[in-house]
Amino acid sequence: MTGLITMDDLTNEEILDILDDAERLLPVAKGELYLPLLQGRIMGNLFFEPSTRTRMSFETAMKRLGGGVVNLGDVKTSSVVKGETLYDTIQMVDGYTDIIAMRHPRQGAAQYAQDAARVPILNGGDGAGNHPTQTMLDLFTIRQAHGKLDGLKVVLAGDLRYGRTVHSLSHALTRFGCELIFASPGLLRMPAEIVSDLQGHGANVTETEDLYGSINDADVVYMTRIQKERFADEDEYARCAGAYKLHAKHLADVKEDMIIMHPLPRVDEIHPSVDSTRHARYFEQAFNGVVARMALLCRLLGVAVPADISAAGGAL
């Protein structure tokens, strides 16, 4: 069976179907309804590098649907340190589980695992490569807010050079005809080959260093963390990062239904004053990780999400 390694594994129609499933599953994700669609199924959690949010939301998704989870656990004490290859580790977990959620520091590791496994692999991030479940929850969040994906004006801001999340999302938004504004310090610009690839797919892309000047006619502002380690010295960092810190005072003239997103954890990019504005959507976005992953788990395990979910589940 095939897993989800990159967003290219899904057609636009499939993406929208999965988002529909996710929306129907909201009451289950919120704990209002008990619907053990995945009872008797086991997911293996193979996190070769830590990721609190992704791992916990995968686990929650599986458990909300009645499924079980087994964790590889700390890589530093696992069989991996005894010299076991990724191929052999995958063979083992493949035998124990029905589906594998995996994060790995090396680009391409998820595809390699899928080639070795009988069960579907859900790529939870492979180095500088892909992170499609993040993209799915981002798309879900945007569609919930705006009722659609196509034709929106989306500002992606911060570290666009190293950010796997914004690369994947940019490609997906291009497929749905969004207009993209890339706002970043020069040092952290979106790589030129990605920009031209997006344009080759018909994207309308603008690049700027001026975040605050670009948010007033945006439908979505997607912030990311600027990491100190990327800069040669602290002064350079302070100067650049300072221009990518969103504060409630910057939001006076934005569109009423503009939403602010962030893959989290944030450090200083979004000031807590933003949290209580109508625009803040990053905590809801994190919660949407559960519902998006529930829909993906059902899809890859071949379990249909009932059309009338209230009738199918039991109230809690």
Next chain:
Amino acid sequence: MTGLITMDDLTNEEILDILDDAERLLPVAKGELYLPLLQGRIMGNLFFEPSTRTRMSFETAMKRLGGGVVNLGDVKTSSVVKGETLYDTIQMVDGYTDIIAMRHPRQGAAQYAQDAARVPILNGGDGAGNHPTQTMLDLFTIRQAHGKLDGLKVVLAGDLRYGRTVHSLSHALTRFGCELIFASPGLLRMPAEIVSDLQGHGANVTETEDLYGSINDADVVYMTRIQKERFADEDEYARCAGAYKLHAKHLADVKEDMIIMHPLPRVDEIHPSVDSTRHARYFEQAFNGVVARMALLCRLLGVAVPADISAAGGAL
């Protein structure tokens, strides 16, 4: 919804109600009866410092009742090290779960978390602050042994200065009219402000350095660990700690139904010779952590514990 941060969150009547629930849940905690009252519910385990007993008994309580658990995992590899604030971590887990069990090294952290969360927080210990679920299992253990809480004579012994557990328990026992004897080395006396606060609430308190001389008319002897680190040098430690080591030979003249408790882990405070006496109740006390936490989980999640539990559950 409100959680349990301190014992002050509960009236005496509520405490007794919860202890009644806990008693009814005993066959479920023992694995004699299957009663999935919390099926479909998810508890988040947020242990910012390790605590084997508290964490495992929370997990067991949830799972015995059919609920699921997601763990934050090792703080050293979690998003916390990326600089995420407690506020943001709570926002995330809040979205994934129906209730959060939390331990944190900083006093006040549990209340801070409750202010940030929609779901109830069960305080599993916040630094020098509170540890109400421990107090509930202690009260349950005492009531199981003596059939009541009020009017008992309770010796609390060992490290009374730094022991969060004995502070909370002393307050609770005062509310039920127990007589308190504090037996400790001078260096580790119960803080004067706590003693006077207890007396202000009507407590009958005696302080002594003589443990062995105070146990013969006690109904409960509650031992705690004396930590070497508290003392300036090893000699001082050896001299003091030596006077707070209970051995079976000390029990010749105690009351027949006197019980010996300890929050565990013990080191040398209770000699193994005590384990086989009729007085030893510390392992049962540890087990009672499950049943007390089951009752609290049900209460905070708004799930009623059936009056006739055998009729409601399935035999195992």
Next chain:
Amino acid sequence: MTGLITMDDLTNEEILDILDDAERLLPVAKGELYLPLLQGRIMGNLFFEPSTRTRMSFETAMKRLGGGVVNLGDVKTSSVVKGETLYDTIQMVDGYTDIIAMRHPRQGAAQYAQDAARVPILNGGDGAGNHPTQTMLDLFTIRQAHGKLDGLKVVLAGDLRYGRTVHSLSHALTRFGCELIFASPGLLRMPAEIVSDLQGHGANVTETEDLYGSINDADVVYMTRIQKERFADEDEYARCAGAYKLHAKHLADVKEDMIIMHPLPRVDEIHPSVDSTRHARYFEQAFNGVVARMALLCRLLGVAVPADISAAGGAL
């Protein structure tokens, strides 16, 4: 209740009964059938040293059968480091669970734990001592391939001196009348006292340094890892280990139904070219850990495995 500490705890008849149960449970282990035989039961996972494969397969076994698992977690942060004795740790977990799966670096620890506990202990390896659940899955794998255990010719190869796994398996195979060929470097020979003990039980044993010369009339070749640390210098290691590396090219003249096993993780003992041959059985062997442990869990918890499993379970 009694657990499983060593293979001597089981008669030959009981072993075969459990293998029958394991075979019936295959569709549940594969996730084709949902049969929550252990719903409401809790297993404690006490791994005092890490073991990815054993721990994960125990967890999977329990969860496939609808049971719950609580983990002691990382020993380095558990109550064990506060000086808690194994006796006290067992008393605690004993109160939380219905059965305990345990691995410990010290020989005899599992029996010690069983003496302290009310619930059954499943020994998942105790130092140089026993590892009976590994032996059960090895026997299951052999019987699945050959339809029987008795009268087979089994080559055990590699590190026979320190290998707990091959010691246990040799004893078990002797009970079923197998012929044993021990192939190892001189330094890593099967200890003389084990050889004479096996012979005292009627075993037909041959010792050799020549692996490749002994596999052609074998029914089973059981490889193990040769650890560099066992040798005085790297040259000696390279010379010895080089003669115990199975490659597809060595298999030209072996029996058609000969199977190659390995407890995993492997390093260089079996070349990947072997993986795609009809003889490779090590990954299936790892999977069999789930089904063997399922059968043992049911047995020790007193839960009968239904004769007609398809009728008893629900299709997935």
